[in-house]
Amino acid sequence: MWRRIKSSQAFAVFTAPLSIKNPVSVLVLGICSSLAVTIQLKTAVVMVLAMTVVLTFSNGILSSLRKIIPKNIRIIVELIVIASLVIVADQCLKAFMFDVSKQLSVFVGLIITNCIIMGRAEAFALANNPWLSVWDGLGNGLGYGIILIVVGAIRELGGAGTLWGISVMPEAVYDMGYVNMGLMVYAPAAFIVIGLMAWLQRTIISDMRKGS
Amino acid sequence: MKKPERITIKKVFDVRFKGEPSPECRVLPVSPRIGVSLANLPSIKPKLVVAESDTVVQGQALFYDKTNPHVYVHAPVSGTVHRLVYGPRRQLQCIEIATNSALPPLAFERLLTPPTSAADTKSALLERGLWAYWRQLPFNTIPRPQDTPPAIVVQLANPEPFHPRLSAVLPRVANDITAGLRILQTLCPTIIVVADANESINLDDWSDMAQVVRVDADFNHCSPGAAIYHLKDSDTYNHAWYCDWQFLVKIAQTFATGVYANQSYITLSGYSDTADAHYQVTDGMDLTTVAPPIAKRMVWGGLFSGIAAAESFFLPVGIDAVSWVDTTETVSLMPFLALGAAKPSFTRAYLGHFLKPFTPPSTALGGSYRDCVSCGHCETVCPVHLMPQSLLRQVNADDTDTAIRYGLLDCTQCGVCTYVCPAKIDLSAQFTATKDRLYNEVNA
Amino acid sequence: MKFLYRRLQALAPLFEKGGRFERLYPLYEAVVTIHFGSSDTTRGRVQVRDALDTKRFMILVIIALIPVTLFGIYNVGYQFYAAIGEPASFGSMVMKGLTVFMPILLTSYAVGGFWEVLFAVVRKHEINEGFLVTGLLFPLTLPPTIPLWQVALGISFGIVIGKEVFGGTGKNFLNPALTARAFVYFSYPAYLSGEVWTAVSSSASRLVGYTSATPLGVAAATAQPQAVTDALSEAGYTVMHCMIGLIPGSIGETSVLLCLVGAAILIVTGVASWRTMVGSVLGVVVTATVLNGLVSDTTIPFLGMSPLWHLVVGSFAFGAVFMATDPVSSPDLKPSKWVYGFGIGVLTVLIRVVNPAYPEGVMLAILLMNVFAPLMDYSVAEYRVRKRIPNGL
Structure with missing residues (x-):
C-alpha cells in the first residue's frame, strides 16, 4: 500500500514543494507575507492554514474549470475564484479567531496577491487534472507553511523568548544576562532568517545532486 | 589624428630597477646553430615548406601562415635543417638550423629606390619574408597583406626596462631608418614615429617624413597602443599597424642589398655585470654561446610582458631583449611589517616608494592570491585610461559586449595593472585571454 | 628563523593535496605566510610584481x-x-x-x-x-x-x-x-x-549602574529654550574635551585627535582614500550649516549645533577615517569617492538631528552609502565610457 502511494504521481506532486521545489526558500515566492506575519508563531500558523485552504480549493476549482475558461480572460477568472475564497477565509477568521485576525490585519486579504496562489494556478492547475491539482495546492501550502512556522518560531523565540505566547526561556537564562534579540521583531530579521534557510536548503540540495 | 609634438601620459608609474645594460654595443659572430623560434609569433598557424636535413640558404622560406598564405618566414642563415621541435599538440615551436656560412645567400632584386605603389611595396615585403614583423592593433596580430593600414606607428623606443636604446646604436642605423620610412610612406600617408621624450635623439631628420611624437611617460606607457589612444580622433585608427625601428632597418637593408638582413640589436640584462650590454646579433642565435644557463629565470622580452623561456635558448623572432630575473627565495620574518626601504613599490605602503632604490628585479610574487579589494591602483597606472577593476568584473561575468564598450580593445597588454595589484590578480593575462578569444571568434 | 621555516616547509606535504590534513590547508597557508610571507613566484607574462600585498x-x-x-x-x-x-x-x-x-x-x-x-x-x-x-x-x-x-x-x-x-x-x-x-x-x-x-561597572565595585551622558546624548536631550552649546558646556563638554577624547563613549571612538593621527597614517601610506574623508567632512559642514540656518524658536535645539561640534562629537571621526574608507565596500572610482564621502556626511547629520530615535548616525550613514557605492561607480564608469572614442570589433 505504502509503496503504491509512494510511487503515485500525486505523492510526487505533493512532496516536491515540501523540499526541493519549496515555494519560499527555493522559488522565492510569497516573501512579502512571510516577512509580515512571522513575528509570532500563532499568526504564522493561522496564516498558513488560511493560505493552505485557499490554495487547495483554488487549485481544485480552477483545475476543474480549466477546459471551459477562455484563454484570454483566464487571469480575471482566476482572480474571481481566489478572491471569493480569500473573502470566505477572512470572514471565517473574523468570526472564530477575531484576535488573531486583527493581528494579521490586511495580510489575509492580501493572500489574493500572493504569488504562490496565482503561480500554482497558472503553472499547475490549468494544465493538470483536479486530483493532482488539489495535492499540488496542499503541498505548496504546507511547503510555504514549513518555512513560515520555522521562521515564526525562530523570531518569536529570539525576539520575545516565547513560543505560542508561552514563555519558554527559563528565568535563569535571563538572570545570567541574556537579553531578547530586538532585531528579531523587525521585518529584516525574517528576511535574514529566510535567506539563511534558502542558503542552507540550496546547499543541501546541491550536495544531494552531487551525491546522486 | 591629433598632431601634438609631445604627449604626456599623466598616469604615474615610476618604479626603477637595477641592471640597465651598458650602452656599449658589441657584435657577436653567428653561432654554430641557430633556431627560428615561434614563441613571439602570435596567431600564426605554421605550414612547413622544408623538412628535416634539407639544405636551406639565407633568405629561403621555411614556413608560411595557413591563415595568411602569403606570409612566409625565411631562414636567417644558410645551413642544414637540423631538427624540428614540436610542442604540445604537435605545434611547431622551433626550426633549428646547423649554420654553414659557405653557402651563398638567396639573391633578391636590389631596390635602390622605394617601390612606387603600395601594392609593389607589399609584394616586395612578402617576397623577402619580412611581413611577419608587422603587427596590427588591437589584437597585436600579423596584419593581412590585402588590407590597407589606416596609420602606421613606428616605435623608436620600448620604454620597458632593459630594452635596446636607439641612442646606443643610432649612428649605425640612422640612414637605414630614413630609408625604411621612405618605404613605409608608399604604404600609408599617416606615419607616426613615437619616441621616448626622456631619450636624447635628434628626430629632425624624420619630422618631415612622418608625424614625430615624443611621449613623456614611464615604462611601457609609450607603446603603439597607448600612442594611438592618445592621438586618435576617430575610431578609424583603432586598427593601425605598427612596427619598431629594427624592422625599418631590416627592410631598408634587404631592399638595398638584395640579401635578407639577418642582424638585430638586442640587450642582455640581469646576467652579469660584464655581459649586460647591447649586442648586434644574428636572428635566432643560440644564446648559450654568450650566456650559458644560470640559476635565474630567463625572460624573452620585457619584464612586464615577457615570456619565461623554458628550454629553448634560441632568440625568438621579434624579441629584442633578454633578461635574467632573480628567483632566489628570501626568507624574512613577518615581511609585511618591514619598512621596506629596499622594496621597489609603486604604492606608498613601503618606504621604497619615497627612497626609490635601485633593486634588481625578482620573480617573487610578494604576497598571495586574493580577491580584488578595490584598492584602485590599477586605475591609477593604466596608460589608456581604462578602469581595469571594472573591466575585470565585466570579463569575469563573461559580458564581452560591455567589456568592449569599457575599452577592452584599447588595452595595450602592458602588464602594469598586474604589476601593481596587491591581490596579485593577473588582470593583464585575463584581458589578453579575452582579446585572444575574441580574435578567434571574429576570425573563425 | 631559517630553521623554523624549513621545519614548516617540511610539514607542507601533510597539508597539500593528498596529504592527511588536506582540508586544513588554508590554516597551514595562513600560518606560513603570516610568519614568513609567501614564497610564490610570478606566473604568466608579468615577471615582476610590486612588494605590496x-x-x-x-x-x-x-x-x-x-x-x-x-x-x-x-x-x-x-x-x-x-x-x-x-x-x-x-x-x-x-x-x-x-x-x-x-x-x-x-x-x-x-x-x-x-x-x-x-x-x-x-x-x-x-x-x-x-x-x-x-x-x-x-x-x-x-x-x-x-x-x-x-x-x-x-x-x-x-x-x-x-x-x-x-x-x-x-x-x-x-x-x-x-x-x-x-x-x-x-x-x-x-x-x-x-x-x-x-561607565564600567561590576558587582564588585561599590557603584553599580552609574550612567553618564555622551555629548550626543546631551545634545539630543536639550530642550527649548536652551541652546545646544550651552547644554554641552553645562554638562562639562568643550570642543577641546571632545578632540582629546577623555569622555565617555565607545572604546575607540572618543579621541578625534588620534583618529586624525590614524587618518594621517592611512593617507600617507595610500591605504585609505583622502577623498572619502574630505568628502564626508564637507558633507557634515554643509549640512550642519544649512540646518543652522533653519533654527527658530519652535525647532529642536539640536538643529543649531555648529558644524565644528558635529565633527568632534560621537564617532564621526572614527567612522569617516576607518569605516568609510574600507576599500572593498566603498566605491572604486575617484569621483564616486567624493560623492560617497559627501553622502556619508550629509546623512550623518540628518540622522543625528532629524531622526530623534538615533542620536548617532555615522554607522547607518556609512552602511546606507555602502549600498549605493556600486550605483555610483556604475554612473561614473558609464559617464567615462561615453567620452571614450569607441573601439569595437
Missing part, C-alpha cells in the same frame, strides 16, 4: 588603529575611576582598561577567526587577512559595558552575513565591522542606544 594593506590599517586602541584602553580605565570618584594612577587606569578591553577583543578575534577558518576550509580558499581588521574595528565601536556573548553574536553576524554569504573579503558590499555593530545595535538597543553610556 593585501597582508601589508591590512596591517597598515591595524597600525593606524593602534593609537586609538591604546587611548581607548586608557580612557576606559579613566572613565571607570572618574565614575567611582577615586583617584587612580595611570598604571591602574591602563590595567582596568585592559581587563575590560582585552576580553572583548579576544572574543571578537576568536569567534571571527573561527568563522573565517570554517569558511576557508569548507570553500577551500585561503584565509583572508581582512578579518584581522574587522576583528579589531568591531570592538572599538562598542561600549565597554557590552556583554561578551553579544560581542560573539555580533562578530558572527558581521562575518557570516556581512561577508561570507557573498563569498568572502572582496565580494562583500557592506563593511563587515559595521554590519556587526548594526546587528548589536538593533538587537540590543539598551546596550548601545547612543544616548547614555554606562
Whole structure:
C-alpha cells in the first residue's frame, strides 16, 4: 500500500514543494507575507492554514474549470475564484479567531496577491487534472507553511523568548544576562532568517545532486 | 589624428630597477646553430615548406601562415635543417638550423629606390619574408597583406626596462631608418614615429617624413597602443599597424642589398655585470654561446610582458631583449611589517616608494592570491585610461559586449595593472585571454 | 628563523593535496605566510610584481588603529575611576582598561577567526587577512559595558552575513565591522542606544549602574529654550574635551585627535582614500550649516549645533577615517569617492538631528552609502565610457 502511494504521481506532486521545489526558500515566492506575519508563531500558523485552504480549493476549482475558461480572460477568472475564497477565509477568521485576525490585519486579504496562489494556478492547475491539482495546492501550502512556522518560531523565540505566547526561556537564562534579540521583531530579521534557510536548503540540495 | 609634438601620459608609474645594460654595443659572430623560434609569433598557424636535413640558404622560406598564405618566414642563415621541435599538440615551436656560412645567400632584386605603389611595396615585403614583423592593433596580430593600414606607428623606443636604446646604436642605423620610412610612406600617408621624450635623439631628420611624437611617460606607457589612444580622433585608427625601428632597418637593408638582413640589436640584462650590454646579433642565435644557463629565470622580452623561456635558448623572432630575473627565495620574518626601504613599490605602503632604490628585479610574487579589494591602483597606472577593476568584473561575468564598450580593445597588454595589484590578480593575462578569444571568434 | 621555516616547509606535504590534513590547508597557508610571507613566484607574462600585498594593506590599517586602541584602553580605565570618584594612577587606569578591553577583543578575534577558518576550509580558499581588521574595528565601536556573548553574536553576524554569504573579503558590499555593530545595535538597543553610556561597572565595585551622558546624548536631550552649546558646556563638554577624547563613549571612538593621527597614517601610506574623508567632512559642514540656518524658536535645539561640534562629537571621526574608507565596500572610482564621502556626511547629520530615535548616525550613514557605492561607480564608469572614442570589433 505504502509503496503504491509512494510511487503515485500525486505523492510526487505533493512532496516536491515540501523540499526541493519549496515555494519560499527555493522559488522565492510569497516573501512579502512571510516577512509580515512571522513575528509570532500563532499568526504564522493561522496564516498558513488560511493560505493552505485557499490554495487547495483554488487549485481544485480552477483545475476543474480549466477546459471551459477562455484563454484570454483566464487571469480575471482566476482572480474571481481566489478572491471569493480569500473573502470566505477572512470572514471565517473574523468570526472564530477575531484576535488573531486583527493581528494579521490586511495580510489575509492580501493572500489574493500572493504569488504562490496565482503561480500554482497558472503553472499547475490549468494544465493538470483536479486530483493532482488539489495535492499540488496542499503541498505548496504546507511547503510555504514549513518555512513560515520555522521562521515564526525562530523570531518569536529570539525576539520575545516565547513560543505560542508561552514563555519558554527559563528565568535563569535571563538572570545570567541574556537579553531578547530586538532585531528579531523587525521585518529584516525574517528576511535574514529566510535567506539563511534558502542558503542552507540550496546547499543541501546541491550536495544531494552531487551525491546522486 | 591629433598632431601634438609631445604627449604626456599623466598616469604615474615610476618604479626603477637595477641592471640597465651598458650602452656599449658589441657584435657577436653567428653561432654554430641557430633556431627560428615561434614563441613571439602570435596567431600564426605554421605550414612547413622544408623538412628535416634539407639544405636551406639565407633568405629561403621555411614556413608560411595557413591563415595568411602569403606570409612566409625565411631562414636567417644558410645551413642544414637540423631538427624540428614540436610542442604540445604537435605545434611547431622551433626550426633549428646547423649554420654553414659557405653557402651563398638567396639573391633578391636590389631596390635602390622605394617601390612606387603600395601594392609593389607589399609584394616586395612578402617576397623577402619580412611581413611577419608587422603587427596590427588591437589584437597585436600579423596584419593581412590585402588590407590597407589606416596609420602606421613606428616605435623608436620600448620604454620597458632593459630594452635596446636607439641612442646606443643610432649612428649605425640612422640612414637605414630614413630609408625604411621612405618605404613605409608608399604604404600609408599617416606615419607616426613615437619616441621616448626622456631619450636624447635628434628626430629632425624624420619630422618631415612622418608625424614625430615624443611621449613623456614611464615604462611601457609609450607603446603603439597607448600612442594611438592618445592621438586618435576617430575610431578609424583603432586598427593601425605598427612596427619598431629594427624592422625599418631590416627592410631598408634587404631592399638595398638584395640579401635578407639577418642582424638585430638586442640587450642582455640581469646576467652579469660584464655581459649586460647591447649586442648586434644574428636572428635566432643560440644564446648559450654568450650566456650559458644560470640559476635565474630567463625572460624573452620585457619584464612586464615577457615570456619565461623554458628550454629553448634560441632568440625568438621579434624579441629584442633578454633578461635574467632573480628567483632566489628570501626568507624574512613577518615581511609585511618591514619598512621596506629596499622594496621597489609603486604604492606608498613601503618606504621604497619615497627612497626609490635601485633593486634588481625578482620573480617573487610578494604576497598571495586574493580577491580584488578595490584598492584602485590599477586605475591609477593604466596608460589608456581604462578602469581595469571594472573591466575585470565585466570579463569575469563573461559580458564581452560591455567589456568592449569599457575599452577592452584599447588595452595595450602592458602588464602594469598586474604589476601593481596587491591581490596579485593577473588582470593583464585575463584581458589578453579575452582579446585572444575574441580574435578567434571574429576570425573563425 | 631559517630553521623554523624549513621545519614548516617540511610539514607542507601533510597539508597539500593528498596529504592527511588536506582540508586544513588554508590554516597551514595562513600560518606560513603570516610568519614568513609567501614564497610564490610570478606566473604568466608579468615577471615582476610590486612588494605590496593585501597582508601589508591590512596591517597598515591595524597600525593606524593602534593609537586609538591604546587611548581607548586608557580612557576606559579613566572613565571607570572618574565614575567611582577615586583617584587612580595611570598604571591602574591602563590595567582596568585592559581587563575590560582585552576580553572583548579576544572574543571578537576568536569567534571571527573561527568563522573565517570554517569558511576557508569548507570553500577551500585561503584565509583572508581582512578579518584581522574587522576583528579589531568591531570592538572599538562598542561600549565597554557590552556583554561578551553579544560581542560573539555580533562578530558572527558581521562575518557570516556581512561577508561570507557573498563569498568572502572582496565580494562583500557592506563593511563587515559595521554590519556587526548594526546587528548589536538593533538587537540590543539598551546596550548601545547612543544616548547614555554606562561607565564600567561590576558587582564588585561599590557603584553599580552609574550612567553618564555622551555629548550626543546631551545634545539630543536639550530642550527649548536652551541652546545646544550651552547644554554641552553645562554638562562639562568643550570642543577641546571632545578632540582629546577623555569622555565617555565607545572604546575607540572618543579621541578625534588620534583618529586624525590614524587618518594621517592611512593617507600617507595610500591605504585609505583622502577623498572619502574630505568628502564626508564637507558633507557634515554643509549640512550642519544649512540646518543652522533653519533654527527658530519652535525647532529642536539640536538643529543649531555648529558644524565644528558635529565633527568632534560621537564617532564621526572614527567612522569617516576607518569605516568609510574600507576599500572593498566603498566605491572604486575617484569621483564616486567624493560623492560617497559627501553622502556619508550629509546623512550623518540628518540622522543625528532629524531622526530623534538615533542620536548617532555615522554607522547607518556609512552602511546606507555602502549600498549605493556600486550605483555610483556604475554612473561614473558609464559617464567615462561615453567620452571614450569607441573601439569595437
